[in-house]
Amino acid sequence: MNKATFSGRLFRDFITNKYLYLMMLPVVAYYAVFQYAPMYGVLIAFKDYSPLKGIMGSPWAGLEHFKAFFDSYYFLRVLKNTVIISVYSLLFEFPAPILLALMINEVRSRRYRNLVQTVTYMPYFISMIVIAGLIRDFTDSGGVVNTLYSYFGGDGTSMLQQSGLFRPLYILSEIWQKIGWESIIYLAALMAIDQEQYEAARIDGAGRLKQMWYVTLPGILPTIVILFILRMGNLLNVGFEKIILLYNPVIYDKADVISSFVYRKGLLEFSWSYSTAVGVFNSLINLTLLVLANWISKRVSNNSLW
Amino acid sequence: MRVGYGERISLYFIYFVLFLLIIVTLYPLLHVIFASFSNPNEIIAHRGLMWKPLGFNLEAYKMVFTNPSVYIGYRNTLFIVVVGVSLNLLITALGAYVLSRKNVMWNNFFMMMITFTMFFSGGLVPLYLVVKGVGLSNTLWSTILPFAVSTFNLIIMRTSFKSVPDSLEESAKIDGANHFVILFRIIVPLSLPVLAVMGLYYAVEKWNGWFYASIFIQDHNLFPLQIFLREILILSSTDTITSGAAVGEQVQIGATIKYATIVVATFPILCVYPFIQRFFVKGVMIGALKG
Numbered sequence: 001m002n003k004a005t006f007s008g009r010l011f012r013d014f015i016t017n018k019y020l021y022l023m024m025l026p027v028v029a030y031y032a033v034f035q036y037a038p039m040y041g042v043l044i045a046f047k048d049y050s051p052l053k054g055i056m057g058s059p060w061a062g063l064e065h066f067k068a069f070f071d072s073y074y075f076l077r078v079l080k081n082t083v084i085i086s087v088y089s090l091l092f093e094f095p096a097p098i099l100l101a102l103m104i105n106e107v108r109s110r111r112y113r114n115l116v117q118t119v120t121y122m123p124y125f126i127s128m129i130v131i132a133g134l135i136r137d138f139t140d141s142g143g144v145v146n147t148l149y150s151y152f153g154g155d156g157t158s159m160l161q162q163s164g165l166f167r168p169l170y171i172l173s174e175i176w177q178k179i180g181w182e183s184i185i186y187l188a189a190l191m192a193i194d195q196e197q198y199e200a201a202r203i204d205g206a207g208r209l210k211q212m213w214y215v216t217l218p219g220i221l222p223t224i225v226i227l228f229i230l231r232m233g234n235l236l237n238v239g240f241e242k243i244i245l246l247y248n249p250v251i252y253d254k255a256d257v258i259s260s261f262v263y264r265k266g267l268l269e270f271s272w273s274y275s276t277a278v279g280v281f282n283s284l285i286n287l288t289l290l291v292l293a294n295w296i297s298k299r300v301s302n303n304s305l306w
Numbered sequence: 307m308r309v310g311y312g313e314r315i316s317l318y319f320i321y322f323v324l325f326l327l328i329i330v331t332l333y334p335l336l337h338v339i340f341a342s343f344s345n346p347n348e349i350i351a352h353r354g355l356m357w358k359p360l361g362f363n364l365e366a367y368k369m370v371f372t373n374p375s376v377y378i379g380y381r382n383t384l385f386i387v388v389v390g391v392s393l394n395l396l397i398t399a400l401g402a403y404v405l406s407r408k409n410v411m412w413n414n415f416f417m418m419m420i421t422f423t424m425f426f427s428g429g430l431v432p433l434y435l436v437v438k439g440v441g442l443s444n445t446l447w448s449t450i451l452p453f454a455v456s457t458f459n460l461i462i463m464r465t466s467f468k469s470v471p472d473s474l475e476e477s478a479k480i481d482g483a484n485h486f487v488i489l490f491r492i493i494v495p496l497s498l499p500v501l502a503v504m505g506l507y508y509a510v511e512k513w514n515g516w517f518y519a520s521i522f523i524q525d526h527n528l529f530p531l532q533i534f535l536r537e538i539l540i541l542s543s544t545d546t547i548t549s550g551a552a553v554g555e556q557v558q559i560g561a562t563i564k565y566a567t568i569v570v571a572t573f574p575i576l577c578v579y580p581f582i583q584r585f586f587v588k589g590v591m592i593g594a595l596k597g
Contacts, residue, residue: 013411019485020404024416027401027455031420034452037436038428044435051435100327103320112321118580119328122335125579127514129532130568133539134334137564144337147354176331184590208313241517245540259430266431267521279429287425 045277065277074261079236082257086235088171094231096179098224101186102212117187120180132245135173136160163251170246170255185227186220193219229297233290236282258282335576342366342565349561365559366566376570379531382446386530387512390450391505397454399501402463403489424457437522448522449515449530459504462592466500467493503589506582513575531571538564 014021040055045065047058069075100120107113123131138145139159150156159165197215206214240259247255256264258278266275337356341349345361352360370376405413405420428436433452442448470493478488494501516532523529 009411017407017410020407020410023400023485023489024404024412026397027404027460028416030397030451030455031423033440034433034436034454035423035427036419038432039426041428041432041435044432103324106317106320107324112324116324116328118583119331121583121586122331122576122579124586125510125514125575126572127516127532127535129514129516129535129539130572133535133564133568134338136540138334138337142353144355179327180331184587188587188591207310208316245536262430267434272431272435276429276431279431283426283429290425 042276042280044273045280047273049273049276051272061273065274066281068274069278069281074256077253078256078258078261081254082236082238082259085167085170085238085257088167089174090231090235092171093174093178094228096175097182098186098220100179101183101190101220102216104183104187105190105216106208117180117183120183122180123177124181128241128245131173131177132242135169135246139165139169160246160248161250163254166247166251166255170242173242186223189220189223190216225297229290229293232293233286235289236285338565338568342562342569344562346559346561363562366562367570369559369563370566370570375526375529375534376531376567378527379529379534379571382528383513383531385446386449386515387509389446390453390512391509393450393454394456394459394508395501395505398456398460398463398504399489399494401455401460402467403485403493405460405464406467420457420460434521443522444525444528446523446528446530449512449518452518456508459508463497463500463504466497470496499588500592503585503592506585507589510575535567535571538567 043055044058046061046063047055048061049055049058104113104116107116137143139149140146141156141158146154146156146159149159159169193216197219198211201211201215236258238257238259240257240263243255243257243260244263247260259282262275262279262282265271265278333355340356340359343359343362343364345363346365348360404410405417407413427433437443437448437452442451474492474496475488478492483491514532516530516536519530519533520536523533
């Protein structure tokens with residue numbers, strides 16, 4: 001058989017699959033323009049970018065912007081805030097849907113089950129703007145949450161003006177938003193558990209609690225582990241959408257995270273290169289964490305993403 | 307099945323905790339609805355929980371419905387949802403179809419390039435510069451085109467297309483069908499459930515999306531609903547809506563207007579979601595199995 005040249009093969013492929021090339025065109029265009037062009041744009045992290053000179057024309061800056069970030073007072077602050085908020089949500093928000101799924105699983109009445117599920121899914125469909133607006137309104141002085149808080153020692157001033165309260169408010173509202181939605185996946189894992197295992201446990205004299213401990217939990221453990229890995233990979237990836245809707249300069253010291261810092265520096269203060277450098281730093285750490293978490297989980301439990 | 311005494315108590319406890327959860331989830335919504343119908347003066351004076359409207363007043367709704375911003379917002383949001391979802395499904399389907407074919411020269415390369423974007427992306431500022439650079443800023447397309455394909459959905463759809471039996475396509479090919487006919491007459495109808503789930507997810511995302519509109523769009527006539535909501539709820543400016551009223555009244559009505567606006571903007575999706583939630587549950591499963 002003749003070994004065709006590359007261009008020869010390309011030509012033949014193009015003739016036989018011309019419709020496929022046509023179909024792929026918009027997809028390739030999308031990835032080229034909106035995924036790979038921004039990746040090329042990452043170059044500005046190593047340059048002193050100015051829109052007038054363009055990416056190529058701007059002078060190189062090397063690692064200057066990275067250095068400036070590491071040396072700045074902001075570095076420790078945003079890193080610390082990001083890690084703390086992440087760890088808090090891992091501790092408090094991550095287990096919440098597991099608990100909910102376990103509780104729903106115990107409910108015998110189908111109608112009550114459906115009611116709980118339908119109601120707790122609702123926040124997923126409400127926009128972040130509305131949720132942030134409600135948080136602001138309710139925690140403002142005179143708001144519902146603020147009034148309730150004042151019974152427990154709050155001083156009645158707006159809660160979002162007190163930096164000590166930002167993290168609890170953030171985590172609690174996260175739970176409110178996500179508990180129902182995130183329980184779906186655990187409920188699905190619960191359904192998949194073999195009913196015979198429960199029967200066997202019952203014959204061995206296990207009560208409901210013991211069944212939960214010895215049958216249900218091991219049954220959903222792989223799901224928990226996978227979602228935990230994903231979480232670990234996103235440890236430095238606290239989203240900015242909710243934070244920038246809630247924070248204000250008074251509480252930056254507790255509320256400002258890496259992504260909100262990138263947003264503020266880049267899009268509000270126009271430090272394009274600096275902000276991109278911070279973003280690149282963040283992406284690289286995230287990628288490392290994801291690989292690391294996956295490797296650990298493979299070692300420990302044989303569950304992994306790839 | 308016999309249930310022991312201790313177990314029954316723990317069961318009651320669970321029912322009770324779930325009941326509390328229902329209340330906590332629903333309360334904010336009820337609060338908004340009650341407040342929107344209330345008398346503005348009473349709302350300003352009120353402290354703590356609210357279990358019924360304080361007085362009855364439709365002034366806020368009148369203000370909201372006579373305000374052109376709300377209609378502009380609805381119109382733009384509908385455009386973004388309808389065009390965005392259609393375009394997204396179309397392009398994703400085309401890509402998924404090509405990538406699900408065997409013996410196509412570039413497919414392995416494309417799959418690699420596409421999967422890579424799931425792990426690394428240019429980030430916020432470079433994307434912003436690209437969107438500005440291609441001239442999309444201050445158009446509704448800036449909220450549609452940069453998100454025309456979701457890599458995750460593309461991969462899921464490809465897997466789903468692959469599961470369509472080859473024999474169906476073979477017989478169509480013998481009848482002289484080209485790739486477009488095979489895709490739209492055979493494969494898409496068979497994968498309709500997956501497409502429907504993706505479309506719904508994407509529609510909710512578009513309906514609620516605000517961030518990219520907030521950085522790309524400055525023209526008030528192009529604001530989607532969420533951006534008007536942001537002005538009212540986050541930037542606390544009800545000026546655009548209360549502009550007809552006297553200054554003293556503006557403050558008062560402002561107190562209830564934000565609630566009425568939330569109701570008007572959120573009502574459609576809250577009416578629809580109980581009926582479509584099972585599709586979303588299905589979506590979570592699809593994502594869990596293949597992701």
